[in-house]
Amino acid sequence: MKPFHCPNCTNLVHFDNETCLQCSFRLGYRPWANDMAAVGADGAVITQEPASPTAFFCDNVSHGVCNWMVEDNGEGTLCRACRHNVMIPNLSVDGNIEHWAAMERAKRYAFYSLLRWNLPLPLPSEEGRSLAFTFAADVEAPDGEVQKVMTGHDQGNITINLAEADDAERERMRLNMGEPYRTLVGHFRHELGHFFWDMLVDDGGKLDACRAIFGDERRDYGEALQEHYQNGAPAGWQNDYVSTYATSHPWEDFAETWAHYIHMTDGLETALSFGLRFDSRHLAAAGLEPAGANYDPYAAASATELVDRWVPVTIALNSINRSMGQHDIYPFVLSAAITQKLEFIHQLIHQRWNVTRTPSPVLAQNATQDNSTNMQSAGEQNFLSGV
Ligand SMILES: [Zn+2]
Ligand SMILES: [Zn+2]
Ligand SMILES: [Zn+2]
Known part of the structure; x- marks a missing residue:
């Protein structure tokens, strides 16, 4: 990833910084321009180039889980990464906001690359194949039985168990699986690989x-x-x-x-x-x-x-x-x-790319098969076996 600068004071800032540590202006990444905007206390948006179109912060910035901006073009109030979410964690549960924030940070790093290549990213609201994210945590039923959330990809739906955002838990899983590398951004890039196999290999x-x-x-x-x-x-x-x-x-x-x-x-x-x-x-x-x-x-x-x-x-x-x-x-x-x-x-x-958006009957059959086999990622076996 390229380095970013605060356009107000030229300080070097990180892609996921929400505030400039030097001038205290709020920072917002503009995915369509691949640059950082600074927003002062008066709400004025400062950019390196003249700001066009006008922009505002993604709705999820208010939860502290996003630092992206949205083009003011009538396409909603969520940024290009957040608008693919179909389920977010229960925010009334302790720790879930922090874990969700870690998930969204990793997801935005993954999206940075997809946007750089201008890869097709159909929204969940679109017909046919689309890309959607579900962030969910294991739930313990009243009888004590734990309903496990399986990390994986299924027909464009990427589900990630919130436990993966817990550093200690993820390290424990890494050791159990004998893996040399286990990261959140790695999960997103891996699951996106399944989505793009469907989109660019199968449909393509x-x-x-x-x-x-x-x-x-x-x-x-x-x-x-x-x-x-x-x-x-x-x-x-x-x-x-x-x-x-x-x-x-x-x-x-x-x-x-x-x-x-x-x-x-x-x-x-x-x-x-x-x-x-x-x-x-x-x-x-x-x-x-x-x-x-x-x-x-x-x-x-x-x-x-x-x-x-x-x-x-x-x-x-x-x-x-x-x-x-x-x-x-x-x-x-x-x-x-x-x-x-x-x-x-x-x-x-x-x-x-020359891909069709509407699955053919043959693809629909494959889809059923995928459902029954329940495509999984490296982490799922932990959830299945509970180790
Ligand atoms: Zn600054
Ligand atoms: Zn966002
Ligand atoms: Zn996989």
């Missing part, structure tokens, strides 16, 4: 091409997951898969690889836009010049180029973490086979 007529790279997704999903949780990943999985969970089923491989492509692109934009420079020998070996100030990873020519630029960054970042006694920030290794999968994702994102 790319099933055969996708099967050639990721395998045949018609393999029984429930059985595949069960087998994965019983036997773990096959030996040598690192040669072909970005994570152990990616080995469970072609759908999960696609979602994990999709998430990874976004981690890589956004991480690279952050590193380069802060002026960081890394091991040029690696770039020279790949036949690449060091990236200049104008290099935009979101407009990269290929995934291979992104990987070649990203790998030296990860070595530096892991070294910094080790200096601070922290776990590696980037516990992944990208093989040639994984890069080929990333290339498929790259082409999918950068193509001109």
